[in-house]
Amino acid sequence: MPDTPFIDIRHAAKSFGSLEVLKDINLQVQKGQIVAIIGPSGSGKSTLLRAINELDPLTSGEVWLEGVQVNKKLSHSQYEKHVNQVRQDIGMVFQHFNLFPHLTVRGNITLAPKLLKGISTEEANRLAEEQLAKVGLSEKIDAYPSQLSGGQKQRVAIARALAMKPKVMLFDEATSALDPELVEEVNLVMKQLAQEHMTMIIVTHEMGFAQDVCDRVLFMDQGVVVEEGPPDVIFRNPENERTRNFLRKHLAAQK
Amino acid sequence: MGLDFTVVPSYFGVLLMGAGWTIAITVAAGLLSFFGGIFFAVVALYGHWAIRLPFRLFAWLFMGTPLLLQLFLIYFGLIQIGIDLPAFVAGVIGLGLHFAVYNSELIQASILAVDKGQYEGARTLGLSRLQTLRYIVVPQAVRAVVPPMGNNMIALLKDSALVSVIGVMELTLAAQQAISRTYRPFEFYLAAAACYYVINLALEAGLRRLERRFQASR
Numbered sequence: 070m071p072d073t074p075f076i077d078i079r080h081a082a083k084s085f086g087s088l089e090v091l092k093d094i095n096l097q098v099q100k101g102q103i104v105a106i107i108g109p110s111g112s113g114k115s116t117l118l119r120a121i122n123e124l125d126p127l128t129s130g131e132v133w134l135e136g137v138q139v140n141k142k143l144s145h146s147q148y149e150k151h152v153n154q155v156r157q158d159i160g161m162v163f164q165h166f167n168l169f170p171h172l173t174v175r176g177n178i179t180l181a182p183k184l185l186k187g188i189s190t191e192e193a194n195r196l197a198e199e200q201l202a203k204v205g206l207s208e209k210i211d212a213y214p215s216q217l218s219g220g221q222k223q224r225v226a227i228a229r230a231l232a233m234k235p236k237v238m239l240f241d242e243a244t245s246a247l248d249p250e251l252v253e254e255v256n257l258v259m260k261q262l263a264q265e266h267m268t269m270i271i272v273t274h275e276m277g278f279a280q281d282v283c284d285r286v287l288f289m290d291q292g293v294v295v296e297e298g299p300p301d302v303i304f305r306n307p308e309n310e311r312t313r314n315f316l317r318k319h320l321a322a323q324k
Numbered sequence: 325m326g327l328d329f330t331v332v333p334s335y336f337g338v339l340l341m342g343a344g345w346t347i348a349i350t351v352a353a354g355l356l357s358f359f360g361g362i363f364f365a366v367v368a369l370y371g372h373w374a375i376r377l378p379f380r381l382f383a384w385l386f387m388g389t390p391l392l393l394q395l396f397l398i399y400f401g402l403i404q405i406g407i408d409l410p411a412f413v414a415g416v417i418g419l420g421l422h423f424a425v426y427n428s429e430l431i432q433a434s435i436l437a438v439d440k441g442q443y444e445g446a447r448t449l450g451l452s453r454l455q456t457l458r459y460i461v462v463p464q465a466v467r468a469v470v471p472p473m474g475n476n477m478i479a480l481l482k483d484s485a486l487v488s489v490i491g492v493m494e495l496t497l498a499a500q501q502a503i504s505r506t507y508r509p510f511e512f513y514l515a516a517a518a519c520y521y522v523i524n525l526a527l528e529a530g531l532r533r534l535e536r537r538f539q540a541s542r
Contacts, residue, residue, distance in 0.1 A: 167445030
């Protein structure tokens with residue numbers, strides 16, 4: 070089935086008690102596509118991203134990755150096995166990096182491949198060197214996370230995710246916690262991934278970056294996708310009043 | 325009557341024997357408090373509520389009542405229901421369980437203090453719950469728990485003097501015995517204090533090494 074979407078989110082809904090944070094969201098992403106999700110805080114964009122790898126499971130709806138349903142209803146132990154398996158294919162980068170402070174950069178990158186893919190230490194080390202070279206941090210391989218700057222931490226976190234050879238990368242406000250002068254180095258790594266045609270879904274507040282890098286932009290507000298389209302349309306000529314308001318406020322705040 | 329420390333050396337053997345028993349009871353109770361603390365913490369964190377509840381009560385009992393009373397209860401009280409423990413064993417159980425409860429609180433706190441992002445970071449890579457605990461959470465909790473648990477061990481050493489009241493011939497009771505023969509309380513209590521201090525120094529040096537080993541990788 071060549072026209073099956075790579076990632077297919079169908080009728081995604083989630084509520085916490087009576088609070089509906091996602092309302093009937095549908096999103097299809099093709100292989101190699103880069104999608105940005107923008108919107109005000111509390112719009113549900115991070116929740117949607119976290120539903121893709123079951124960190125925040127949906128209340129109803131389906132998430133499919135390459136023809137495999139991620140949020141399958143299974144018995145507890147089978148479900149555990151299943152999500153541990155599919156998560157290996159879904160890389161995720163967090164706002165606060167979530168590096169393991171007790172492990173070196175090498176340890177951070179090699180832990181999961183060694184444990185889950187059963188590769189040897191030498192092979193894992195080679196993998197770590199390769200991924201670190203990619204994010205430009207080869208010399209930091211034996212450093213601990215506490216010895217790195219925020220931008221370096223995030224690049225290591227990206228390398229750690231890439232070492233699992235994921236099919237898709239999810240970025241949850243990857244540069245929001247960084248000092249302004251450190252944002253660019255992380256953006257550069259993400260742009261490089263884009264050139265390599267990595268499938269990416271990026272929750273971001275960086276409108277400039279979204280415009281430069283992404284194929285599609287989704288604007289979310291109050292748990293629904295208000296508007297979506299190519300970046301030129303969304304940023305230059307949005308149809309919806311809410312999108313226009315959001316972008317105006319956002320641009321004003323950035324000045 | 326002035327002070328006369330010249331009597332102390334002739335009871336050196338008695339004091340040394342007492343110090344030996346103090347070390348023995350501290351090590352035995354320390355091990356019990358360590359492994360017991362881990363066990364209680366695991367029950368409290370991951371146990372079913374029906375198991376957790378009685379353990380909670382037990383913990384409350386051990387933290388809310390005097391250690392001295394607990395020792396009396398275990399040594400003198402249990403005889404009434406047919407459990408006649410040797411004084412040393414009763415002392416180890418009393419001290420060990422008492423400090424196990426405190427260690428358990430420390431372990432629980434250090435596990436719960438590990439940031440939620442650490443779980444998410446590990447689970448996102450595909451690690452199972454158990455792998456996340458084993459490789460990510462526990463190593464970080466251990467680093468956090470070593471210094472305060474070391475303090476508990478030092479407190480345990482000092483509180484081991486309490487088992488003298490149930491007749492374990494440890495350092496404090498050995499000093500008392502020397503005193504009952506020589507009527508020189510000041511000299512022998514001071515000598516015993518010096519012994520405790522030396523043992524404590526050794527314990528602290530060991531703990532510092534342990535801390536350094538874990539601190540190195542941070």
